[in-house]
Amino acid sequence: MRLLSKLTAPLKSSRPPPLDAGAPPRVWIEGVEPTVDGGAFPVKRVLNDMVDVGADIFKDGHDAIAARVLYRTPGATEFKHAPMNYDFNPDRWFASFRVDSIGLWEFTVEAWPDAFGTWLSDLKKRLAAEQDIRPELLEGARYVTRRANFLQSDVSLKLQGFARELGDETQDVTARVVTANSKELAELMLGPLAADEVTRLRPWFTIDVDRPPAAFAAWYELFPRSQATIAGKHGTFQDTERRLSDIAALGFDVIYLPPIHPIGETHRKGKNNTRVAKPGDVGSPWGIGGTSGGHTAVHPDLGSLEDFRRLVKRAEDLGMEIALDFALQCSPDHPWVKQHPDWFHVRVDGSIRYAENPPKKYEDIYPLNFWCSDRQRMWEACRDVIHFWVNQGVKTFRVDNPHTKPLAFWKWAIADVRKKHPDVVFLAEAFTRPKRMKALAKLGFGQSYTYFTWKNTKQELTDYMLELTGPMSEYYRPNFFANTPDILHEYLQRGGRPAFRARLVLAATLSPIYGIYSGYELCENVPVHEGSEEYLDSEKYQIRMRDWRARGNIRDDVARINRIRRENPALQQLANLEVLPTDSEHVIAYRRWQGDNELIIVVNLDPMAVHETMIDVPLAALGLSPSQTFEVTDLLVGISYTWRGVRNYVRLDPEDKVAHIFRVTR
Amino acid sequence: MRLLSKLTAPLKSSRPPPLDAGAPPRVWIEGVEPTVDGGAFPVKRVLNDMVDVGADIFKDGHDAIAARVLYRTPGATEFKHAPMNYDFNPDRWFASFRVDSIGLWEFTVEAWPDAFGTWLSDLKKRLAAEQDIRPELLEGARYVTRRANFLQSDVSLKLQGFARELGDETQDVTARVVTANSKELAELMLGPLAADEVTRLRPWFTIDVDRPPAAFAAWYELFPRSQATIAGKHGTFQDTERRLSDIAALGFDVIYLPPIHPIGETHRKGKNNTRVAKPGDVGSPWGIGGTSGGHTAVHPDLGSLEDFRRLVKRAEDLGMEIALDFALQCSPDHPWVKQHPDWFHVRVDGSIRYAENPPKKYEDIYPLNFWCSDRQRMWEACRDVIHFWVNQGVKTFRVDNPHTKPLAFWKWAIADVRKKHPDVVFLAEAFTRPKRMKALAKLGFGQSYTYFTWKNTKQELTDYMLELTGPMSEYYRPNFFANTPDILHEYLQRGGRPAFRARLVLAATLSPIYGIYSGYELCENVPVHEGSEEYLDSEKYQIRMRDWRARGNIRDDVARINRIRRENPALQQLANLEVLPTDSEHVIAYRRWQGDNELIIVVNLDPMAVHETMIDVPLAALGLSPSQTFEVTDLLVGISYTWRGVRNYVRLDPEDKVAHIFRVTR
Helix, strand or coil, X not given: CCCCCCXXXXXXXXXXXXXXXXXXXXXEEEEEECCEHXXXXXXXEECCCEEEEEEEEECCCCCCEEEEEEEECCCCCCCEEEECEECCCCCEEEEEEECCCCEEEEEEEEEEECHHHHHHHHHHHHHHCCCCCHHHHHHHHHHHXXXXXXXXXXXXXXXXXXXXXXXXXXXXXXXHHHHHCCHHHHHHCCCCCCHHHCEECCCCEXXXXXXXXXXCEEEEECCHHHCCCCCCCCCCHHHHHHHHHHHHHCCCCEEEECCCCCECCCCCCCHHHCCCCCCCCCCCCCCEXXXXXXXXCCCHHHCCHHHHHHHHHHHHHCCCEEEEEECCEECCCCHHHHHCHHHECECCCCCECCEEECCEEECCCEEECCCCCCHHHHHHHHHHHHHHHHHCCCCEEEEECHHHCCHHHHHHHHHHHHHHCCCCEEEEECCCCHHHHHHHHHHCCCEECCCHHHCCCHHHHHHHHHHHCCHHHHCCCEEEECCECCECCHHHHHHHHHHHHHHHHHHHHHCCEEEEECCHHHCCCCECCCCCCCECCCCCCCCCCCCCCCCCCXXXXXXXXXXXXXXXXXXXXXXXXXXXXXXXXXXXXXXXXXXXXXXXXXEECCCCCCEEEEEECCHHHHCCCCCCXXXXXXXXXXXXXXXXXXXXXXXXXXXXXXXXXXXXXX | CCCCCCCCHHHXXXXXXXXXXXXXXXXXEEEEECCEHHHCECEEEECCCEEEEEEEEECXXXXXXXXXXXXXXXXXXXXXXXXXXXXXXXXXXXXXXXXXXXXXXXXXXXXXXXXXXXXXXXXXXXXXXXXXXXHHHHHHHHHHHHHHHHCCHHHHHHHHHHHHHHHCCCCCHHHHHHHHCCHHHHHHCCCCCCHHHCEECCCCEEEEEECHHHCCEEEEECCHHHCCCCCCCCCCHHHHHHHHHHHHHCCCCEEEECCXXXXXXXXXXXXXXXXXXXXXXXXXXXXXXXXXXXXXXXXXXXXXXXXXXXXXXXXXXXXXEEEEEECCEECCCCHHHHHCHHHECECCCCCECCEEECCEEECCCEEECCCCCCHXXXXXXXXXXXXXXXXXXXXXXXXXXXXXXXXXXXXXXXXXXXXXXXXXXXXXECCCCHHHHHHHHHHCCCEECCCHHHCCCHHHHHHHHHHHCCHHHHCCCEEEECCECCECCHHHHHHHHHHHHHHHHHHXXXXXXXXXECCHHHCCCCECCCCCCCECCCCCCCCCCCCCCCCCCCHHHHHHHHHHHHHCHHHHCCCCEEEECECCCCEEEEEEEECCEEEEEEEECCCCCCEEEEEECCHHHHXXXXXXXXXXXXXXXXXXXXXXXXXXXXXXXXXXXXXXXXXXXX
């Protein structure tokens, strides 16, 4: 193993050293990690993460190799480097570096034959075998001269001096061997002898570095228009502002608002998604655009843009942020329909095509034509909507149905916005086939909705977590919403309060990003009809005022779990998950860890019955011997138990404890 | 699913249709197979193989997609295409084509939104819902017009006619619907509407197509100088010629000769690798080059170049071919040493550096300096050696220690030779770390030596075959030599005749390419000393005349197994292997299949003892019901047994039957 940690002197230059790109490679470099699809897409990290780079590096013959990682901070032409070390895994090399700013980083791997190192190592063997090493000292001098000729002058002069000493046949061999072994010479020789000896992988690999809340946050979704305190009144941003401290007290980080824009009146939908709205029906916030404006306007009944900015500021003061919905579709009353009819699908008769899934018609929505002839300006206008809200202080966007707009648009728009504003995060609300969801995450979405709501059995959860925490975790950050305005799962409908409590623990401990849509804490569970996942009297089509302290609420659970998440680093990472064997199909147990922080979470998945089981504790991973006792403290209730050995007993009563979040003390 | 099998009319052009490479992609294409390292290296196939291409293809929204594989025969600018079909695997598309010539093929995948197909499918739904479809017919006419404008004139005219009919509002709707559904129109519309709607993956992927013996052949290695029939006499090509019919009768396809060139005298090694040769010692054939020539000369004692050509021709007449050794190293007497001293490592004192692994010295060998300043000419000279022997009729080269020469050299040299002579096959004799062996296979070697000789237990064989028959089989063709002049494994040394018989069956049935080095059929098993894998009186340093009918020979086994290999397609493929459970750790069983040809091979790995075991037959895979009886015929002895159900009994006595090669009759 050859350590290059002192590789500084000859490489203080701020640009990668020259290399002869046309020369046949001296060294083979393969299997670089971390990468997504061989480098086609960036891997994701957050600020101050360490990036552990691995690569297969080898060449012909027996000569030593030297290798390093080159990396660049976002937008820089400067590069830094980290020496790579050879590890036990044959021909595998490793290096690490810290990403200490947000944005798009680049890295690559370069390697070269370590001719001087090989020579020096051979020299020692020859000396030990008492061979005549005088010819070898001349060879060494030649290597030093070659590198002197390759480098810039100040270092070159030093190397030329060393070369003269090594090659000086009038001097004593012992003195020349001392020179050969000099630490300074070794440091100066750490690098290639010539440009054509360096193999550098191209193109560079990329790392998308986000601010930490992109990867760890608790989300809360609410409709501002429902936040009034007087029945029948349309809520405002000011009403919403009044609720902020309560939501902060529950421990949320992000408050996500459905669209806040004017709502179309043409073909507006009525309560419970009826085809025709009655007078006074408020319509769906996703029917964007009316006489008072489109995507850059606020609904007059919510207040002014200034009110909105104050809401954003006030949330920030409480350590939270406001996330907006970005839904690229228009009501027939949207200003773009008049200003740019060509941005829509114009039919031969000149009318604009409404949304359809033949024979079904959605006449309240006009989809944009992303491939219209004015494509470039239209895409820019959509992108500028984001810029508009970024300028109002919004840094997180929940993107509505991104899979119904071109992947190429998102790739371009997200990269374009993040180039200027790398602190902006996009959450993809795509509930579609797996490969499309993955593609959206690869091309730039920092977070993604998931199938979590439909994974309710132990096997389903285990399989899904295995997928999410595998290679996919390099680019896909799951946001586990326990419910949404569109999804009230049968499990919650039937399981009631115990089901809401269990799913809350699962969402909040299986994924570092999770969320609830308001009403969840009240265990609202009445569907519009049997077999539907839609809510009765859905807030999508009407105002719903709530009593936030209503009987049976699970606010205490929410606050406690959010606090546990903040206090336990093990819950702030996605991939560090190990599902543990239990004897009951109704009880799931899993381990999460980070440094010394060791958690075992146990959840009763059956909201109807008490279940008891033995769970298998992975003693070796926890650093415990089979005979040793250890303490586990349930952070939900503050009670400790003494456990010993692999198999330990738990009992979970849905009417009392639906789950344990054990912290293990060794 | 949309079948494009009739995609001919508008695409008879011989070049890929134009596409707008700068346009944002409409369709996403990922995960193309078969590929090696995402397309960095070719996959390997043989003549007339089917290539099954798969790809993940998807886009936003609900529109239909059409896709196809484009492929090019070696060197052609013409391309052919195969329509891709959507299969059960979500968003996965498939197509197949046959590679009907040898050389480097290229393929890629292209896809586009199937606007017309989507429109037609929607039209049918609208008709079923009794909607007014007149506006839709105008839309359809617009799609047809767009494609008419995109295509060349003759097809365009037809499409313009269809567009007029569809859009003719004076006509009856029913007639226009008939036009919309016309088969001719559907065929003409199978293709993109415009250049910027096509997404085509770049760069193209590659397939290296060899002649069939590259992937299925039995090899026999012999030293021509040992083929004389008078004791003490140096054998010749003519002596070798006399042995050909006997080797052909044993069923071999390739006869591999160690280097046939003049052997250096300076520092020549003596018998049993002694440092100093005695007068009359013949030296190692790998010490290449003497006063009578170098890599393009034949050793005078073997005969003339004409004799060699006759040997090649005579082998060909018998359905065999001669493979030569290509060992890029020189004895100090090689002509290149005088003509091109700069092609070697010249020391400061002007002397040439011999091979070393300090403190060990190999003074009989001068390694070439592949990075000398005359690199280009030196590489070309090495490449021209191959051309020289190709011109003498040699098409297969066993390359000696390729991992001690630059990977870049092999990549260039093999590609260069195969461009002119795609029928040339290179076997890599690299016994080194796995990643280097794999890299040589990826960059162009058509066959590779393996760790087979060191895999002797059931677990070792099972694990190794799992690796070789996995994704690695796309580029790595193992050649299972049961012994070599360098490797006489302890298993053979101790196990004697039963061990030789068992390893023969394993080599010949685990890999479609296998070989033995002469003497194996005589069960020669005396090492130079205890603990060594070298032979006593190794043929590498001296002539060994043999009695090919000596007592205890296993010629009958060899002939029978080679015949079984030729008669059973299941033994001619690598990846179709399934190891079957047995109750004994000494008995390995595996299934090989190809079409109707179903084999179950069972080998007793313990040469010292009888073992009996039950083996589990995979009934479902064989199309058998649990209660059904079926016949298995041991092709080695011609005896049949009636089996029934999963578990069946075998007993193998090393002194009698070491193995069964069962053919299953359903």
